Amino acid sequence: MSESDAVAAPGVESIIAGKAPGMRARYLKDAAARWIVWLGGLGVIGALMLIFVYLLSEVMPLFGGAHIDARQSFAMPGPAAQTLYVAAEEQGEIGLRVTDGGELVFFDLYDGSVRDRQALPGGDAGVSGIAELSAERGELAAHLRDGSVTLFRHRYRVSYPGDRRLITPEVEFPMGAEPLAFMDEAGRGLVARSERGALVLAAIDTNGDVQIKRFDRRENFLGEVEVQERERQRFTPAVKADILLLEPLLTWLYVVEREAGRIAMYRLSSGNPELVNVYDVGARVREARYLAGGISIVVAQDDGRVSQWFPARDEGGQYYLARVREFRLPDGSARPTAIGPELRRRTFAVGGSDGSVSLFHATAGRRIGTEQVLDGEIALLAFNPRAQYLMAIGADGQIRGFDVDNEHPEVSFKALWGRVWYESYDEPRLLWQSSAATSDFEPKFSITPLSVGTLKGAFYAMIFAIPLAILGAIFTAYFMSPEMRQIVKPTVEIMAALPSVILGFLAGLWLAPFVETNLPGVFLTLILLPLSVPIFGFAWSKMPRALRYRVPPGWEAAMLVPAIALVVWVCFAIAKPIEAVVFGGNMQAWMDHTLGIGYDQRNALVVGVAMGVAVIPVIFSIAEDAIFTVPKHLTLGSLALGATAWQTLVRVVLPTASPGMFSAVMIGMGRAVGETMIVLMATGNTPITDFSMFSGMRTLAANVAVEMPESEVGSTHFRLLFLAGLVLFVFTFLLNTLAEVVRQRLRARYSNI
């Protein structure tokens, strides 16, 4: 509008000022157009910015930490008896308490009112201990005072009478209500596990010996469970037995001695358990529990530390109990008194003698948070299966419940980037294994192998692309005849538009097998081709003038095409006989035996070439522009002073154009880092951490493409994939911005010269 005002002359005021008929409509249209463009334009730009905001919003919860909200505190519901075991149901609404009087008390977790009470069959004589067969399924074993064991299961039925949720607790007896005969007298420290039809019970008798009994359970054709007893074993453990821990897969049995702080590791077999070794904890042991998955045990030590242990193999392949990592309570003077593991993840809560509860994640090696919850010492801790509710019971019998919001405990800087000692591995490793079908296998979220793979792919692509693209750009911009340049430049630029899926497909299904069978030929070409070209040039200068003048200036590249084709053909033709003579006919086997280098068919070399081909036109196009737009008077001046073409190029043109070439490389790098399909198709997609040319890799982008569709929305895995996306976004955006700024500077400089 200001422009139209500026050009308005006084005589046409009536038109401009809108007094003429029809003017009002025109002005309305003009204003409307302005608004539409403003809104549309800003909307589009906003939508593009939204990408960044959205990615960030998906990633942020990863670093949000945990929140704990206390519910009302209440006294222990039900009879005044000792509490042996507590559990909370899936929804965090109903709790279960098992007393030493053999009673199951179901109570409301909000107000502590008793919902249901049931007596355990045979429990009136008293219960000495409760063992978890499977916390997830609610299967428990009660050790009765007479030495026998009752198996039972607590379940919760959800119904919706009148559209309100009603949860009804139930008690079932999967192996019958009749107690199983186990020991002859009362025992303590019962542990029970059932695996593939076998049920194993173990407990400590009054002599301090450990007794083990095995039952085989079989379902008959009527669907009834038949239980067959086996011989009872008894052995004297190497340490004083205070706590028993039995592995769910029934391979290992740990006997823990409290005072001296020792753990004896036993391998279960058909005969008596064999002692593997005794391990010193280093402090008095207060409590020891299995984590979810049944591989790791965590031990609460009186020196304020909690240690994690699991079986690993040493160099000789022998199993030992490895002290993997330890955690400290934030308050140095507090002792850990209770451990409450989550049922599905490797998170556990530790209650302290000062009444605080700290949340830890084992694999991430991290303390998530600490909350002061009770005044006195904490005796018991229990999560509900979904880990949204945590129950803390004080030594004084007070119960306090907490709503826990702890979505992403697995993430810590160390878990993402460092070497982590995962369960069932023998040493700390960098691993990415996101798919965990069951809670028995912990997901392994190390981004390092993916980042290394990304950089490795980009690195090999750049090694291949930069020389070709930059040298090619120099010749095209500086030496090539204009007619030829008009053909060559668009042809190479069209390559930029070649769908990467096609490059990936050719790389994976044509190039990879080709390189595998012609590896010597490939290397021979890489060595001989650059050597042969200057020799060709020299030979050319020895040709008779009549022939040389036939080639129009600036067409050398065209002349080289048949020569290069010939050299490549010769290289591959002589490579096979050379391979037969030098490498015994199989270069890969030779490399493997002699150099110890493994070979994957789809490897970084193939990716480098394919991605290089994708990147060459990008770099070429920008670098060529930069060189071509170097002001002509600079080169002419240099040549006029007697410099040769090469001197002019190296001393004048390239220094002037170097920022442009730098930005070309940056933009090419950005493309190589984010390239998805080529990597997906031309590598084996194994997330490994090495820089070998002959092994594959998995990149951040390919990882997203592979795993995103199967990822559960909102899970840690899902958000980590978004984190990978965000990293790619920010990285390429910064690279491109840098390149763009450099280029604009360059443009300004050219206009000044």
Place this chain on the structure above:
Amino acid sequence: MEQTQTPQMIAQQLVAGDTTTVRAYVKSGQPWIWLTAAAISVAFITTVALLGLTAARGLPHFWPADLLQARYEQPGAAPVPMLAEVRSSEEVTAARLLDAGLPVDPQRDLYERLLLKIGNRDIGGVDFRYVVSDWLVDRQTPADAVVLERIEWGNFHGFLDAVVVDGNSVAGSEAWSAYQQAQRRVDALRGDIRRIEKKQIGAINYELERLRLQARRLEIDGKTRESHPEAFAPLDRRRDEQGAKYEALRAELNALNRDIRRDSVRVRTVDGQQRTIALAQLVHGYRPNRMGVLDKTLHFFGKVWEFVSDEPREANTEGGIFPAIFGTVLMVMIMSIVVTPFGILAALYLREYAHQGAMTRAIRIAVNNLAGVPSIVFGMFGLGFFVYFLGGGIDRLFYPEAAPAPVFGTPGILWASLTLALLTLPVVIVATEEGLARIPRATREASLALGATKAETLWRVVLPMASPAMMTGLILAIARAAGEVAPLMLVGVVKLAPTLPIDGNFPFIHFERKFMHLGFHIYDVGFQSPNVEAARPLVYATSFLLVLVVVLLNVSAIMIRNRLRERYKALDH
């Protein structure tokens, strides 16, 4: 080109420069110049070779290759008769063959190895085999060898003994013409069956599903059959109608299916096994060794047509790719409809309306750089924002009756198009802006001076002049979208879509459906297919088609750009 004498002068030196010694040659810098020339030659050769490779590998698939009959005598094994197409040959070192467990002579360095397509997967288990050329003896090309393309199990290679037409066996020299006649009849019947199954029964199923959802909707609104019988009555009536229609079609279909199973052929493999194959199982049959060049050319084009117009068979490893072409085109069209107006609006804003300050410059750089952000990131955004957030919201608001099955809350063609629109927006914005910037200021000022408002100037003068630039931007956007695969894998592409996104059922275009895509087809068939060797030529052919489309689009964009430049060159002076 305003190139002055410079390159020629320099090049003159390069070509004609009389260097006498190696030292002078090296010192002159010429070896480096030759290297730069070699670099561009290599880049050029690579480009051309890539295009050539896809064509050379894809197109021969449609050419009926001769069938070679021979005996394969591997030392230490019983001789095996073979009837096969030779697919490729290569030189292999003896050591590699020894590693593969073949009893070759280790003294000899090299062997020739052939890849044969032997067909008959149902009999031998594999339809491709590597053989050592030396051991393939007694080679001949029998004139009456036949190739029968089957719906299942790939091709059959062998000899035609007889054709059983309506219970009568025709053998001998008439067998071939009888077979061809019977095949034409079967083809016609198959067309009818497909029409009924896909179109008519498909429409009935679609209608039934809609009726179910309508009834469910009524229930969600709190109406039951008891309380509102009048609401349910028309639904029930229509369902019964559809049911009756279905029964009639079912009967017709049964009759057709009986008809199509009537005839069969009796064939013999090269090792003498006899087989009877129902004609309903056959798609096509030919005798390659008898065909002349003309026949083969006709066959070639027939196959090419089948390839682009037919649906895939056998886990996408045979048949055509029509649904993939259709999906790609439709997705690109929806994307264009979205991206063009918004891209132009944004460009107009940035160039014509926004204050040209540091902020606008920053926005411009940011938009430029979005073009360099990896496409997979756009895919993640599409999946998270469009599919889960927007789609999930739409489902809760408008499609409660479909729950728990998602309608828009799952990847589909609309979300894929929108994602690609976002991805290609920078391309359109940048191209349009460039076009707007090229229009001389004088032109605008002339329009304003004549009393036109700014909107009128833009609409009547600037935009028409910038239209070729917008075209260029759109074409480049389409070319990029057509070749993009990674984001689509997250937002709606599938390996086999049962229905096209457009069909004869109301509302005719189904935005929520998943679709097939050429690029994803290449990835899927080339890498996820159970029979990669058989699928490979098809993938090459698909690649060739895709490359052709993308290259043509790009060439046209470049041509438009060049014409545009010519046009404004005149205006500049």
